[in-house]
Amino acid sequence: MGDPVRRETASANVAAELIEIKRKEFLELTRRDDARLDPLQKDVSRRVVDNARMQVRPEAGTLMNFLMDEGLGEATNVLVIDEALCVGCDNCEKACAETHEGVSRLDREAGATFANIHIPISCRHCEQPHCMKDCPPNALRRSESGEVYINETCIGCGNCEANCPYGVIRMVYDAPKKPGLVSWMIFAAGSGPGEEPDYKPSAKAKDKGKKATKCDACVGLKGGPACVRACPTGAAIRIGPEQFIDLVEERKR
Amino acid sequence: MIHRNLLSYRGARYLWWSLGLIVASCVLYVTQGDSQPPNGGTWQGYVLGTVGALLIVWLTMLGVRKRRYSSTTGTVQGWTSAHVYLGSALIVIATLHSGIQVGWNLHTLAYVLMCVVILSGFFGLYTYMSYPQLISKNREGGARAELFAELFELDRNARSVASRCAPDVAIAVDSSIERTTLGGGIYSQLFSRDGSYFVRGEGKPVRNTDQQQVIDFVGARLPRAAKGAEAANLQQLIVLLCRRQAVLRRIRRDIRLYGWLKIWLYFHVPITIALLVALVLHIIVTFFYW
Numbered sequence: 108m109g110d111p112v113r114r115e116t117a118s119a120n121v122a123a124e125l126i127e128i129k130r131k132e133f134l135e136l137t138r139r140d141d142a143r144l145d146p147l148q149k150d151v152s153r154r155v156v157d158n159a160r161m162q163v164r165p166e167a168g169t170l171m172n173f174l175m176d177e178g179l180g181e182a183t184n185v186l187v188i189d190e191a192l193c194v195g196c197d198n199c200e201k202a203c204a205e206t207h208e209g210v211s212r213l214d215r216e217a218g219a220t221f222a223n224i225h226i227p228i229s230c231r232h233c234e235q236p237h238c239m240k241d242c243p244p245n246a247l248r249r250s251e252s253g254e255v256y257i258n259e260t261c262i263g264c265g266n267c268e269a270n271c272p273y274g275v276i277r278m279v280y281d282a283p284k285k286p287g288l289v290s291w292m293i294f295a296a297g298s299g300p301g302e303e304p305d306y307k308p309s310a311k312a313k314d315k316g317k318k319a320t321k322c323d324a325c326v327g328l329k330g331g332p333a334c335v336r337a338c339p340t341g342a343a344i345r346i347g348p349e350q351f352i353d354l355v356e357e358r359k360r
Numbered sequence: 361m362i363h364r365n366l367l368s369y370r371g372a373r374y375l376w377w378s379l380g381l382i383v384a385s386c387v388l389y390v391t392q393g394d395s396q397p398p399n400g401g402t403w404q405g406y407v408l409g410t411v412g413a414l415l416i417v418w419l420t421m422l423g424v425r426k427r428r429y430s431s432t433t434g435t436v437q438g439w440t441s442a443h444v445y446l447g448s449a450l451i452v453i454a455t456l457h458s459g460i461q462v463g464w465n466l467h468t469l470a471y472v473l474m475c476v477v478i479l480s481g482f483f484g485l486y487t488y489m490s491y492p493q494l495i496s497k498n499r500e501g502g503a504r505a506e507l508f509a510e511l512f513e514l515d516r517n518a519r520s521v522a523s524r525c526a527p528d529v530a531i532a533v534d535s536s537i538e539r540t541t542l543g544g545g546i547y548s549q550l551f552s553r554d555g556s557y558f559v560r561g562e563g564k565p566v567r568n569t570d571q572q573q574v575i576d577f578v579g580a581r582l583p584r585a586a587k588g589a590e591a592a593n594l595q596q597l598i599v600l601l602c603r604r605q606a607v608l609r610r611i612r613r614d615i616r617l618y619g620w621l622k623i624w625l626y627f628h629v630p631i632t633i634a635l636l637v638a639l640v641l642h643i644i645v646t647f648f649y650w
Contacts, residue, residue: 189363190496194488194621198436202429220501223493288427300427330432337429339440340488341364354362 109151115158120180122235157352167355173221174351178273182231183253184324184345186213186334187354190223192342201301202337203322209282211302212275212322213334222358229334230255230275230322238267238276238321246319256323263316271321278317280308365489366441374445381449385411389456398459400467400646408457415450416474416639419443420632444485451478466645470638477631484624495617498610507614511607518600524593528561529581533597535559536574542611549619552612571605 119125128136137144161167179185197215204211214228232255239247239255246261257267268276283306286297298304324345325332332345346354367375385408392398392405400409422443426436454474462468499507515537522533536558543549557565558574568574578597585591 190501191493192363192365193492195492195495195618198426201427205429216503216505220496220503222501223496288424300429328430330430333429336432336435337426339426339436340366340492341369341437342492344363346362350362357362 108148109155120175122181160356161352164356167358170222170224170355170358171351173219173224174226174355177219177226179226179231179351180348181233181235183234183347184232185347186227186229186322186332186343186345188215188225188227189342189344190220190225192340193225194340194342196339197301198337198339199334199343202333204282204302205300206325206328206333207320207323209285209302209306210279210320212277212320224354224358228273228275230324231273232322232324237270237272240270241266250326252326254324254326255321256326257319257321261318263318265319267319267321276319276321279320280317281312281315282306283309283312366437366444367489369437369441372441372445374442377442378445378449381411381446382452385449385453385456392459397461398456399461400457400459405457405459408453412450412453412457413639413643415446415453416635419447419450420636423629444481447478447481451475466638467642470635470642473631473635473638477628477635480624480628480631484628487621487624491617491621495614495621498613498617504611504614507607507611511604511611514600514604514607518597518604521593521597521600525590525597526581529578529594529597532558532560532574532577533601535565536568536571536601539565539568540571540608542608543615546619546623549615550623552616554612571601571608575601575605 137147161171174180195216200211200213200215203213212229216227218225218227220226232249232253236247236249236255243264243266244260244262246258247255247267248258249255263278265278268278282303285291285303286294288300290296291299330336334343335345337343364370388404388407389398392402396402399405422439425431425433425439451474454471458467458471462471518533519537522530525533536556539557539559541548541555544553544555547553548555554569556568556571558568558577559565560577566573575598578594578601582591582594582598585594
C-alpha cells in the first residue's frame with residue numbers, strides 16, 4: 108500500500124461521505140479476504156503516480172483549480188471544448204437542437220474559459236443533482252447509464268432551473284416544426300439546422316406551457332452525445348472527472 | 361489522448377488510405393505503356409476517372425453527413441479527416457487520369473475547378489489548424505462579447521472624463537467614439553480596414569485610423585492645460601483612449617481571424633457545385649467519343 112508515512116492531505120470538492128477504518132481493522136479485513144488486496148494496491152499505485160504527475164507541474168494544478176472552481180468536481184459527464192481546435196461552427200449546438208425537437212440544450216459560446224479549455228453551458232449530470240432537490244412530480248431521473256434527464260411529467264414549475272448552480276436548465280416552449288434539410292439546402296426554406304432564433308411557439312405549445320429542458324447526454328440515442336459526434340475538428344468531448352488529470356496534463360505538457 | 365485534431369484522428373489512418381490510393385493510381389498509370397500517350401480513354405484512364413468521380417461525389421457528401429445529426433455512420437470528425445486526406449489524393453488521381461492532356465475545353469474546366477476546390481480546402485485546413493489558437497489568445501480566453509463589454513465601459517468612462525475637459529476635447533472624444541468603425545463589408549472585415557474619424561474642434565471630421573489621431577490630439581493639449589485638475593483629466597483621458605485603442609485592435613483582429621476562418625467555405629462549396637456540374641457534363645461528353 109505504498110509508503111506507510113502518508114505525505115498527502117485530501118480535501119473534498121463536493122459533499123462526500125467519509126468512512127474511517129483504523130489500521131488494525133483494515134488489516135483484519137484484508138486478512139479475511141485477500142482477493143480485494145490486488146485492486147486496492149493497483150489503485151494506490153495509480154494515485155501515487157497521479158499525485159506525482161500533478162505535483163511536478165504546478166501549472167497543471169492551476170488548470171485543475173479552474174475545473175474545480177467551475178464545479179466540475181461534482182460532475183459525472185461534462186462537455187469540454189478545446190479552444191485551440193474549436194472553429195466556432197456551432198455544429199454541436201445544431202446537433203443538439205436537431206436531435207431534441209428543435210430546442211438546443213447547449214450554449215457553446217457561454218461559459219468560462221481558461222488555458223484554452225472552455226466549459227460551455229451544458230448539464231454536467233452531477234453526482235448529486237441539485238435539480239432533483241425539489242421536483243414536485245419527480246420528473247428528474249437518472250438513467251441506468253448515469254445520465255440525468257427530465258421526463259414528460261414535468262409541470263414547468265421552474266424549481267430545477269432555480270436550484271441549478273450552473274444555469275444549464277431553461278424553461279422553454281416546444282419549438283415549431285421546420286422545413287427539412289433538403290428543402291433548406293435547395294430552396295432556402297426555414298432557418299436551417301439548429302434552434303430557430305426567437306422562434307414563435309404555436310398556440311398548442313403555449314397551451315402546454317413552458318417546460319424544463321436540459322442536456323440529457325442523448326440518453327436513448329444510438330451513438331451517444333450528438334454534440335461530440337457532430338464536431339468536425341474534435342474540439343468537443345465529453346469526459347468524467349477520472350479523466351481530468353489526463354486532460355490537464357496533456358494541456359500543460 | 362483526450363483531444364485529437366482532425367489530422368491525427370485515429371492515428372492518421374486516412375493518411376495511410378490516401379497514400380495507398382496514390383501508390384495504386386501511380387502503378388495503374390504506369391501500366392498504360394507507350395503504345396499511345398496516357399489519357400483518360402484507356403481502360404486504366406477509365407478506372408482512374410471512375411475512382412476520381414466517385415471520390416468527388418463522396419467528398420461532397422460531407423456537407424450532408426455533417427448535417428445528419430442522428431447518423432451513427434462514423435463521426436463528423438472522422439468524415440472530415442477522411443475528406444481532407446482523400447481529397448488531397450484526388451489531385452493526383454485526377455491528374456493521372458487526365459494524362460496531363462489539357463486544353464481549352466470542358467474537361468480541363470472540370471479539372472481546374474477541382475484544383476480550385478482542393479486548393480481552397482488546403483487554405484481552409486490551414487485556418488482550421490492555426491486560427492483557433494490565435495483567436496483564443498487574442499481574446500485572452502474570453503468571448504467577443506466580453507471585448508465589447510470592455511470597450512463600452514471604456515467609452516462610458518472616456519465620455520465622462522472628457523465632459524470635464526475643454527469643449528473641443530469633449531467634442532473630439534465624443535466624436536471619436538461615435539465615429540469608430542468596426543467590421544463592415546467583407547473586405548473591411550478580412551483586412552481590418554479602419555474607417556474611423558473624429559472631429560477636431562470646429563473643423564470637418566478627420567481620419568482617426570487606429571484611434572491614433574485623437575490620442576495625439578489630446579496629448580498635444582497637455583502642455584496647454586491651465587490648471588492641475590485639467591492636466592490630470594487629460595492624462596486620465598489619454599490612458600483611457602490608449603486602452604480603447606488596444607481593445608479595438610483586439611476586436612478588429614478577432615473579426616479578421618474569424619472572417620478568414622469562415623470565408624473559404626463560401627468559395628469551397630459553390631465551386632464544388634460548379635465542379636459537379638462540369639463533371640457530369642464531362643462524363644456525358646466522353647460517351648460521344650465512343
